[in-house]
Amino acid sequence: MPPVRRSKSAASTAVHQPVMLREVLRALELRDGLRVVDGTVGAAGHSVQIRPLIAPNGILIGTDRDPMMLEYARINLEKAAAEKEIAGTPYHLCQGSYALLPEYLKKLGLPQVDRVLLDLGLSSDQLADGDRGFSFHAEGPLDLRFDTTSGKPASEWLQEWSEEELVEILENWGEEKFSRQIAAALVAGKPRRSINTASDLVNVVMQAIPVKVTRDSRKHPATRVFQALRIAVNEELRQLEVMLDEILPQCLATDGLAVIITFHSLEDRMVKNAFKKNAIWTNLTPKPIEPTRVEQKVNPRSRSAKVRVARRIPS
Numbered sequence: 001m002p003p004v005r006r007s008k009s010a011a012s013t014a015v016h017q018p019v020m021l022r023e024v025l026r027a028l029e030l031r032d033g034l035r036v037v038d039g040t041v042g043a044a045g046h047s048v049q050i051r052p053l054i055a056p057n058g059i060l061i062g063t064d065r066d067p068m069m070l071e072y073a074r075i076n077l078e079k080a081a082a083e084k085e086i087a088g089t090p091y092h093l094c095q096g097s098y099a100l101l102p103e104y105l106k107k108l109g110l111p112q113v114d115r116v117l118l119d120l121g122l123s124s125d126q127l128a129d130g131d132r133g134f135s136f137h138a139e140g141p142l143d144l145r146f147d148t149t150s151g152k153p154a155s156e157w158l159q160e161w162s163e164e165e166l167v168e169i170l171e172n173w174g175e176e177k178f179s180r181q182i183a184a185a186l187v188a189g190k191p192r193r194s195i196n197t198a199s200d201l202v203n204v205v206m207q208a209i210p211v212k213v214t215r216d217s218r219k220h221p222a223t224r225v226f227q228a229l230r231i232a233v234n235e236e237l238r239q240l241e242v243m244l245d246e247i248l249p250q251c252l253a254t255d256g257l258a259v260i261i262t263f264h265s266l267e268d269r270m271v272k273n274a275f276k277k278n279a280i281w282t283n284l285t286p287k288p289i290e291p292t293r294v295e296q297k298v299n300p301r302s303r304s305a306k307v308r309v310a311r312r313i314p315s
């Protein structure tokens with residue numbers, strides 16, 4: 001196994017702002033003794049607040065595919081407990097996908113849990129790490145994996161995906177209007193040109209789409225391409241599908257709550273359909289909860305966030 005990457009700035013403060021914190025804490029209906037899973041623990045922005053609310057008898061399980069984020073989570077959970085001078089309730093951090101939750105629970109001797117929180121997508125700390133390729137301006141390798149210890153980086157996938165596969169990825173997961181032009185540019189040349197850094201990818205995208213579009217675009221013109229490739233490299237929608245169809249029904253106890261924050265319309269649709277159609281759920285959010293105007297202003301990343309909540313009923 002390749003060595004685990006450690007954050008260059010493990011001791012420094014994480015920059016990620018937890019999204020819709022108040023709304024999420026309210027939706028979770030926390031109390032002493034609950035067994036809570038934060039499936040995308042990140043820098044523990046939500047978990048740091050959850051932990052005291054289930055103390056002293058509760059248990060917190062945080063999972064993340066990214067070893068760097070788990071390091072941030074541990075630092076922040078310890079720091080918060082030290083500052084508040086409370087021992088806090090026990091917590092366990094597990095590296096890997098939330099889709100492997102039954103394995104982590106088995107190791108902990110827990111049959112089921114009472115709450116599952118998912119805050120999907122990318123953390124601002126991952127975006128800020130120039131060695132991952134998530135940010136447009138990074139000169140580091142174009143990796144785009146959450147878990148850099150397994151699978152292949154985006155730069156390698158870009159040598160392997162066919163033009164048709166690339167069109168599909170860009171259309172389905174990026175809703176990219178110029179998917180055909182960009183896919184053609186990505187596979188051009190024999191052998192194909194190497195796209196090793198985020199800047200290389202930005203250059204190809206900029207050359208493939210009309211100048212007027214690059215000039216008038218409010219977002220960076222490569223935003224959708226990066227998003228689509230990241231979703232593909234990490235199989236993000238597949239992980240969510242497994243979670244909704246198999247893991248939650250298996251791991252969430254009767255009366256337990258699932259709280260899911262999405263940032264992408266496809267993910268939101270998947271969660272909405274699962275909560276509506278699967279007989280195990282009482283859907284508590286016919287309309288999703290959205291961030292207040294103030295939060296959107298203070299934390300622009302929250303703008304596309306949607307929170308959906310469902311209660312597990314006996315099957």
Ligand SMILES: C[S@@+](CC[C@H](N)C(=O)[O-])C[C@H]1O[C@@H](n2cnc3c(N)ncnc32)[C@H](O)[C@@H]1O
Pocket residue numbers: 016017018019039040041042043044045046063064065066069096097098099119120121122123146239
């Ligand atoms: C938006 S961040 C979570 C931020 C966190 N709630 C906070 O406030 O600090 C999403 C995190 O989910 C992780 N992630 C994405 N897909 C995952 C998966 N399938 N299993 C576990 N973690 C995942 C990412 O590595 C990232 O750290």
